[in-house]
Amino acid sequence: MEPRTAWQALARRRFPLGSWPWRAGAYLATGALVGGIAALGLIVLGAFSLFLVGLPLLLLSGPVLAALERRRLRLVDLDTAPDPHRTPATPGLAAWLRLRVGEQATWREFGYALLLAAVLGPLDLLALAACVGLPVALLAAPVQLAADGHEAKVVKAYLVTTYPEALATALLGAALLVALAYPLAAVAGARAALARALLAPRETAAPGAIGEVIASRARLVDAFEAERRRIERDLHDGAQQRLVALTMALGLARLDAPPGGPLAEQLAKAHAEAGQVLTELRELIHGIHPQVLADYGLAAALTDAADRSAVPVATGDVDDDLPRLPPAVESAAYFAVREALANVGRHSGADRARVAARHADGVLRIDVEDDGRGAADPARGTGLTGLADRIAVLDGTLTIMSPPGGPTLLRVEIPCSPASASSVSCSPRTASS
Missing domain, CATH: 1.20.58 (Methane Monooxygenase Hydroxylase; Chain G, domain 1)
Structure with a gap:
């Protein structure tokens, strides 16, 4: 199997005769060049950021440099380096900036830019000078002697006055060039591993794979709800x-x-x-x-759940104009409230509870609050762990705030859009006596 990285190539017998030493040299040479440019650019942007003009550009220089670095990785690491950034849900520069500033990847890339400018770039140049510059200077001894006619001072330290000495120096340079190809590739491999760890970790799935996982999960949720x-x-x-x-x-x-x-x-x-x-x-x-959920929607179903609760529940904060949401969302939200109210009746010792629900900015938010003793712990088998998993499948969150002495607040947040009329099955049945 062909090696995929410089480190894998080091184990090959024919390593010095292959392309990997040249790849390693090119990677370090371009790294030194990019590091120098990055240092200059960061100094300029840092000066402008004192007036708050260059501050956004200073931060966003990290993703720009990281994109270039992921391309450079192909010199010594043939595996694709995926872009860890997400695509904004809404178009526009403002949405893009908000998303980028809030992503951990952006800050990692900015840290890498500082590291490249201050440390990695100079190290690349040093490794290149030691592993390539020194052997090349020795190889050039005959050329230097011929150009001068009398003597040649190799690497500013060794004086060569005869052609046999110059030839011996050139042979030493050739041997060193082959020998130092190994540490050169090792340094390049270490540099590439560090760059990948910070800019494109191998466990990061490709955007297409992430999209397929999300779509598959959505299909499973829909199939589960259809079967129910x-x-x-x-x-x-x-x-x-x-x-x-x-x-x-x-x-x-x-x-x-x-x-x-x-x-x-x-x-x-x-x-x-x-x-x-x-x-x-x-x-x-x-x-x-519940049939009331299928026929009349989440607001009516939450009111019905409150009426069935063993503890008096106020539902004045439930938005009566809640739109019809995807069936999986309505079902998960309804059963979360049912389980929360059941826990209030069984464990909290509360005298009253409150349910609030609204849909705004593309997110369904539901609060269930009681005036009980608090100290609710999902690990005690209250059924909330399973609900949290079910809501997480919908990219939602279930948060519990329950200090000792109360009150307890359970909050459900599920990102969703109103469902189309065709996706909501509304077929009221005649109640049987």
């Missing part, structure tokens, strides 16, 4: 309707049975048991996917 809705629909239209029919048949049979007899007693027990099963099935269906 299918199960809810099948139970509602199938098993529940049959239980309703069975309950009605048992009720009619009770009317026809002689009162007070053993048959009437057994039918009454069967009728009561069927009613209990029907009630439990309705609760199960509501837990899988």
